[in-house]
Amino acid sequence: MHKSERLFQLVNILKSRRFAITASDLAARLDVSERTIYRDIQHLQSSGVPVAGEAGVGYLITEYDLPPMMFTLEELQALLLGSNMVSAWTDPQLAANAQAAITKINAVLPEKLKQQVDELPYIVPSFSHDKSQQQTTLLLRQAIANKTCIEFHYIDVNQQSTHRIAEPLGLVYWGAKWTLIAYCQLRTDYREFRLDRIQAITPVCKVFVTHPQKNLAHYIELVKAKYQTS
Template identity: 40%
Template sequence: MRRAERLFQIVQVIGASQWTTAQALAERLQVSERTIYRDVDHLSASGVPLYSQAGKGYALLEGYQLPPLMFSVEEWQALLTGLSMAQGWAGQRQAEALRAVQEKLAMAVPSHLRALASPVSAPALPERRMLGALLDPLQRAIRERSKVRVHYRDVQEQFSKRVIWPLGLYFWGHCWTLVGWCELRKAFRHFRVDRIVILQTLSDRYPHLPGHTLADYEAAMDARCTDPQSTVEEKTPS
């Protein structure tokens, strides 16, 4: 948890109860009591009206609230719609993170917005849950620059094994595709995530090489769109 998020949580937790001890805060936020003491000092120096009492802990000046986030009704419902749709198509870990984001936002907006529900729902269907089991490890592999080995089934029902440097995930409204550098073809390739039969994250990390990055891929795609004679080697599985 980043410090800014932890500071926000400390104010929320203290404000939700009459008294809160440093020990209780440390246990809830999974940090040391020393860290809590430093954070409380930082909040006090920043003007948050916290006070303490021996044997009781910390309290927040009655009536103090964090400044609310100001959205119009349309903006708030658009945000809820986006979060709902993203949760329905995301991996499990990311969906949980999105729910946490929604809860934090709801705590920081005025009550008349908090009472509004999203006009759009995107429930996680069984096939999307299965897809989510692939999205979480792929996102982690992208973040950690880990190579992955995939057993892939293409549109002709042909199977292949590839070692890929995963660079990015793209959502097309009906499917996700993985973009990566394919060691077999020595070129950028697209892979539909729902056609990955087996996914294995390898211990090898791929290097940051010019011509092999996501920025290079996107630049090549831009060139291909503007120049029909461009010879970018890539293949989009259908």
């Protein structure tokens, strides 16, 4: 790893932390010696980067506006793939933000990297997530953020329609379909609802409250426990 790249990584690590990190921990993360970390810290301090702390105690960067991040090709590929997925499979607002991010990334790429990025082996089709599902996703995301109930009709696997009032907790993409994770007031338990089977959804002006036994993380833990024991 070149020194310039190591210094960028060192600054990013220090900037991302709320508490000081020791030279030994930094050395382990960057796979260098502690002596190298001490020299790098001195170099940053002499360059005007406000690194606070000392040997044996730890280091931390105080308030500081950093220059734009430098990404490797692999990091750019990951960012662009993720942005393309958001653009294709989420709601219009998130899609617009993802496209804006892609535009900004492409605007600062050197020509050599642009060509490599254009040759990404991944394609993200959007035809399976139509405008109706986009609007549903937007409404659900807003309801999740505001912790407000939703009302809808749901078509189950047997093509039976039921009326539901639910507390939306999160949206999960399983690789083929988006699924709403919610606490169903009809069943008084967690339920999964495929977005393509949700009909006539409307927000309800009723705020719900989450707690340790009713939230998305708790649901995920229950799912993990189920599959680990099966």
